[in-house]
Amino acid sequence: MIVICLCLTPVIVVLGLKAFQDREPRYAGKSLSAWLVELSNPDPAMEKQARTAVHEMGTNAIPKLLKLMSAEDSSFKLQLIGWTDRQSWVRFNFPLASNERAMAAEGFAVLGPEARSAVPALSRLAQRDKDGFVGQALVHIGTEGVGALAQALANNNFEIKSKAIDGLIRYGVFYDLEHSNVSPQELATFSIHAQVATVPLLKVLQETNRLIRSKAILALGWLRFEPRLVVPALITNLQSTTSGWMVQASSITALGQFKSDAREAIPLLTNALSSPDPIVRARANTALIQIDLETASKLGIKESEDPK
Secondary structure (H helix, E strand, O other), X not given: OHHHHHHHHHHHHHHHHHHXXXXXXXXXXXXXXXXXXXXXXOOHHHHHHHHHHHHHHHHHHHHHHHHHHOOOOOHHHHHHHHHHHOOOOXXXXXXXXXXXXXXXXXXXXXXXXXXXXXHHHHHHHHOOXXXXXXXXXXXXXXXXXXXXXXXXXXXXXXXXXXXXXXXXXXXXXXXXXOOOOOOHHHHHHHHHHHHHHXXXXXXXXXXXXXXHHHHHHHHHHHHOOOHHHHHHHHHHHHHOOOOHHHHHHHHHHHHHHOHHHHHHHHHHHHHHOOOOOHHHHHHHHHHHHHHOHHHHHHOOOOHHHOOO
C-alpha cells in the first residue's frame, strides 16, 4: 500500500499543479467554480448571491464554462477514483466530468444571451452531447443557441439527437405559456425560437425510430408554433397504422396543446376514444377537452376525467 501511495504521489502533485494553473475569474474572494456550486444551494439567499456573482463575472466566465462543458473522464481518472474508493489511507475528491458539465450548464443558463459568443463552441460540443447539458446551455442563450441545438437534430447518433430534442422540450416546458407569467417581450422571443426549431423537428418525424419521433412530436406540441404546418403532420402520425401506441399517444398530446388550432383533428380524436389502448383513450379525452370543451361535453367527457 505504501508503495502504491508513493507511486501515485507524482500523479496527484501534477493534478494539483494543473488545478492551480487553471486560473478562473473570481468574485468576492471566491472562484467561479465555487459560485457554480452555490447555484444549487437550497438557501435562496445564497443561490441569489451565486447568480449575482456569475452575472458580475459575465463573459470572463465563458472560457472556464466551456472547459467544464468539455470535461471528460479519462480511463486513468476513473481507475484512480475506483482505487481511492476501495481504500481508507488516502482520500481525494476528484470531480466527475458529468458534474462539471452540469455546473457549466447552470452557469450558461445564468448568463443567458450574454454568453452568445460561446455558441460556436457549444454547437460543436452539441454534436457529442450525450447527457443533455450542452442543450440545456444553448436553449438559455437565445436564438443562436436554439438554432445550434436544432442543427444537432440532424446528427445520426441516437443519443445526441434524443438529448437535443429533450433540450427543446425542456425549453417549451420552461416557457409554458399557460402556467408561466410570460411578458410580451418573452413571448415574442419564444416565438422566434420556436420558429427556428419547428422545421428541423418536422424533419425528425420522418424517422423510423418511434421513440425519436415521439419525442419530436412532444417538442412540437410544447413549442406550439406554425399550426398550419404542424397540425397536419401530427394528424398524419396519428393516422399511420404503423406508428404504434407511443407515437399515437404523443401525437394526441401535442394536438391538444394546439387547442382550437387543432379542431380539424376532432374526428380522429373521437375515434381514438374507442382505442384498445388505455393510454391513447386517456390522451384523447384530455385533447378533446383542450381543443373544444363543448364537443367534449357532447361526447360525454367531463373535465374531471382529464387525467392531468
